[in-house]
Amino acid sequence: MGELSTLPNIGKTVEQQLNQVGIETIEQLTDIGSRGAWSRIKSIDHSACINRLYALEGAIEGIRWHNLSEEVKEELKDFYNTFK
Numbered sequence: 001m002g003e004l005s006t007l008p009n010i011g012k013t014v015e016q017q018l019n020q021v022g023i024e025t026i027e028q029l030t031d032i033g034s035r036g037a038w039s040r041i042k043s044i045d046h047s048a049c050i051n052r053l054y055a056l057e058g059a060i061e062g063i064r065w066h067n068l069s070e071e072v073k074e075e076l077k078d079f080y081n082t083f084k
Contacts, residue, residue: 009055017041050080
């Protein structure tokens with residue numbers, strides 16, 4: 001496993017998906033952001049759910065996704081709902 005798996009919420013599978021869509025470093029993930037990274041993953045994995053979006057945001061913030069603020073979760077949920 002690479003450097004992305006050192007972040008909270010990023011396991012082997014998500015790291016592989018990130019690598020597959022061209023995101024291989026923490027800096028790239030941070031630059032692209034959770035929404036951009038999730039959108040890329042969604043293009044290769046139609047089962048990508050809101051929890052994966054939360055996980056990516058938590059990874060960028062350096063926290064477990066369960067600890068995201070309710071405000072951030074609501075913003076991400078609104079974004080996620082645009083894909084339905």
